Amino acid sequence: MKHILLVSSLIFSSATIAFAHDKEALRQSPPGPPFVQVSDALPLPAFIPGLGTLFVDPASLPAGPFLAYDHDGKLSATIYMTPLEELQAGSAFDGLGLGAHEVSSVDIYYNAGHPGVEKPHAHVVLFHDAEAKGRLAK
Incomplete structure (x- = not known):
């Protein structure tokens, strides 16, 4: 039993x-x-x-996560692009990844579509620090 607990502990730690x-x-x-x-x-x-x-993992499209970096290459936000049509049809986007666990604020807004996610969708933007929104603005 001790051996099983030790192995389980090592696997969990790894x-x-x-x-x-x-x-x-x-x-x-x-x-x-x-x-x-x-x-x-x-x-x-x-x-x-x-x-x-x-940056995005193509396998995670359309929702993402999209990792958003500022001009200095610092991770500043994690963004999800959830198609409104799929949400209205009852689809759920569960277990989406995060770029970082620290989140200082969240913005959610409508987007009519753009290359890559052509249909109307919601942008859900998780900013990872208080200055992130400003760094991404310009």
């Missing part, structure tokens, strides 16, 4: 350390695979005022 390492790796641009820079895949500018430089 998973926790790996998870923390992954989150740390996302703090600076570029985040690495499986994330790709949105502007490399779509006709969008490299830096979008208000959203920053975006």
Whole structure:
């Protein structure tokens, strides 16, 4: 029994350390695979005022998470783009990832569509520190 508890403890500790390492790796641009820079895949500018430089795992589309970096490459926000039509049909977007666990504020607003997420959708923006919104604005 002690052996089973010890092995379970080691596995849990290893998973926790790996998870923390992954989150740390996302703090600076570029985040690495499986994330790709949105502007490399779509006709969008490299830096979008208000959203920053975006990276996404293509397998997580359309909702994301999209990781938003400021001009200095610091992770500033995690953004979700949830299609209104799917929400109205009762779809749920559960278990979406986070770029960082610290969230200082949240903005939610309508978007009529753009390359990559053409249908009307809601942007849900989680800002990761008090200055993040300002850094992404310009």
